[in-house]
Amino acid sequence: MSLGRVADLQDFLGETVDNGRLKLVERLGSGAFGMVYKALDTSSPIDNPIYYAVKCMKKEAVGTREAVFQVRELKLQRMVSGHPNILTTHRNFSDGKHLFVVLDFCAGRDLFVAITEKRRFHRNTALVKQAFLQILDAVQYCHSRNVFHRDLKPENILVDASGENLFLGDFGLATQSGISNDFKIGSPYYMSPESISEDQYNTYSSRHSDIWALGVILTNLISGRNPWKKAEIEDECYISFLQNPDFLLHTLPISKGANDLLKQCFRIHPLARPSIPKIREIVLKLDTFFLTDEELLHASSAQRAIAKYYSTPTPESALSPDSDRDGTTLYDEPETDVSSLDPDEVYLYNSAPFASPDGLLDPNAPFPGDSSSISPSDVSSVSGVESSGPITPASQPIEPIVDVEVPELPEDQNIGESAAFPLRYPGPAPKPTGSNAAKAPTRSFFKRSIRRLKAMVN
Numbered sequence: 001m002s003l004g005r006v007a008d009l010q011d012f013l014g015e016t017v018d019n020g021r022l023k024l025v026e027r028l029g030s031g032a033f034g035m036v037y038k039a040l041d042t043s044s045p046i047d048n049p050i051y052y053a054v055k056c057m058k059k060e061a062v063g064t065r066e067a068v069f070q071v072r073e074l075k076l077q078r079m080v081s082g083h084p085n086i087l088t089t090h091r092n093f094s095d096g097k098h099l100f101v102v103l104d105f106c107a108g109r110d111l112f113v114a115i116t117e118k119r120r121f122h123r124n125t126a127l128v129k130q131a132f133l134q135i136l137d138a139v140q141y142c143h144s145r146n147v148f149h150r151d152l153k154p155e156n157i158l159v160d161a162s163g164e165n166l167f168l169g170d171f172g173l174a175t176q177s178g179i180s181n182d183f184k185i186g187s188p189y190y191m192s193p194e195s196i197s198e199d200q201y202n203t204y205s206s207r208h209s210d211i212w213a214l215g216v217i218l219t220n221l222i223s224g225r226n227p228w229k230k231a232e233i234e235d236e237c238y239i240s241f242l243q244n245p246d247f248l249l250h251t252l253p254i255s256k257g258a259n260d261l262l263k264q265c266f267r268i269h270p271l272a273r274p275s276i277p278k279i280r281e282i283v284l285k286l287d288t289f290f291l292t293d294e295e296l297l298h299a300s301s302a303q304r305a306i307a308k309y310y311s312t313p314t315p316e317s318a319l320s321p322d323s324d325r326d327g328t329t330l331y332d333e334p335e336t337d338v339s340s341l342d343p344d345e346v347y348l349y350n351s352a353p354f355a356s357p358d359g360l361l362d363p364n365a366p367f368p369g370d371s372s373s374i375s376p377s378d379v380s381s382v383s384g385v386e387s388s389g390p391i392t393p394a395s396q397p398i399e400p401i402v403d404v405e406v407p408e409l410p411e412d413q414n415i416g417e418s419a420a421f422p423l424r425y426p427g428p429a430p431k432p433t434g435s436n437a438a439k440a441p442t443r444s445f446f447k448r449s450i451r452r453l454k455a456m457v458n
Contacts (some may be wrong), residue, residue, distance in 0.1 A: 148206035215265025
């Protein structure tokens with residue numbers, strides 16, 4: 001689905017809809033599937049007006065897959081609308097050609113802007129805790145009702161005008177299926193490895209993929225960076241993490257406690273990832289997510305550069321307007337343009353502050369795992385009941401790799417867009433040449449490693 005769909009929609013700006021109850025007074029944003037307006041409740045007092053957000057979409061033909069997604073989104077968001085940190089859906093109506101969804105209006109911006117432009121979470125442990133705990137509570141509420149989001153990311157979380165309250169929304173990819181076979185849907189930066197690797201898995205756990213995405217969001221909040229572009233073997237940062245689970249500790253300005261939590265969220269085996277209540281418990285106990293001033297003095301130049309960049313907010317006058325961020329507002333339907341799935345990354349530096357390594361993995365090395373111990377109470381199950389299921393084996397100590405650049409949160413909003421239906425990547429990564437050819441990791445090595453891992457945990 002391309003953005004051309006929006007151009008085909010009637011422009012309702014200034015119109016009154018819902019039998020005269022709502023006047024659409026401002027465009028808030030647009031996406032692949034529709035336009036979002038700020039709407040005045042015409043029955044509210046002039047001196048105390050009430051506003052809503054109204055999403056306008058083309059009404060899909062009954063029986064089509066698009067219609068199924070539309071109906072499912074409305075149903076699932078209504079199921080979880082009662083939580084204070086989930087955007088409320090009030091009602092929906094149709095004029096026969098269009099579907100209108102009435103949502104809470106939030107006068108603030110989304111979490112993406114709070115992180116990347118306002119940079120309000122830099123070295124503020126209390127604020128990170130406050131925000132992340134609200135996200136955890138919202139997702140846990142969804143999971144308790146067997147609703148799995150599958151597109152958790154900062155763009156789908158609104159922050160109110162006070163900056164204190166967060167609201168999860170955009171349930172366009174949500175499902176009630178705890179076990180899914182819809183691979184490669186969502187936003188690439190936030191997808192779990194098992195939800196990408198359909199050649200390695202027949203199905204995956206929707207619940208545990210959400211937990212993986214929560215780990216990426218926490219990385220965003222702490223550092224303003226993504227840990228990798230995609231959790232697959234073609235990605236240098238992800239391969240570095242597989243080789244050394246402390247990769248992020250050596251490349252981002254994060255505390256050891258934060259790193260330990262992220263390692264748990266990014267465990268290879270889905271059932272070894274902590275439950276949301278366990279994550280909440282760990283977050284509450286953490287003293288800091290950041291390096292101290294003394295630790296920064298002895299940190300790598302890359303860590304110091306990332307910390308410095310994240311410390312300087314964009315002036316309010318220079319903040320990007322919502323209209324410049326088409327396709328990323330909370331109210332938007334997921335993007336389905338395959339061509340936008342794997343573009344070039346937008347990096348912080350014109351030239352990388354450190355070079356990429358010649359080789360990332362030794363084919364003879366043991367398969368990397370999580371060196372921390374896992375107790376049965378830390379392990380979550382597909383059903384939500386605590387389980388003592390298989391865990392990731394410990395690896396032998398490996399020297400850290402610190403010369404791979406960790407991606408910045410992208411400025412180009414087509415990067416990281418969602419995909420409503422299963423996507424196929426355009427093809428395999430180009431084969432390495434020259435001196436790197438013998439050292440570069442191969443898919444066959446990864447497959448052998450996966451088989452070895454499965455044999456060790458079964």
